[in-house]
Amino acid sequence: MVNVDFLLGRFPQEIEDMSPTGLGFTFDVGHANTVNAIDSFSKMKIDHVHLHDNNGQADEHLPLGLGNIDWERTLQAFQQYNVFSF
Numbered sequence: 001m002v003n004v005d006f007l008l009g010r011f012p013q014e015i016e017d018m019s020p021t022g023l024g025f026t027f028d029v030g031h032a033n034t035v036n037a038i039d040s041f042s043k044m045k046i047d048h049v050h051l052h053d054n055n056g057q058a059d060e061h062l063p064l065g066l067g068n069i070d071w072e073r074t075l076q077a078f079q080q081y082n083v084f085s086f
Contacts, residue, residue, distance in 0.1 A: 012040045030054045042077035
């Protein structure tokens, strides 16, 4: 979830507390950037990834590279899923 105080699921622990064990989730990289938690979320069981960029303050859905997300670091975190080749 994007960083709005009344929403649940903004941080990894909130997702884990609400989800059955072993259930994966959709990792929205841009949303995680608004709460400065890309690294934390990338360590969870991910079933799907939604990629977009932003400047860390709002859910801007910018094209990759036009915001402040460190894409090299972020994509490295996905190597365990054998989705990307580097």
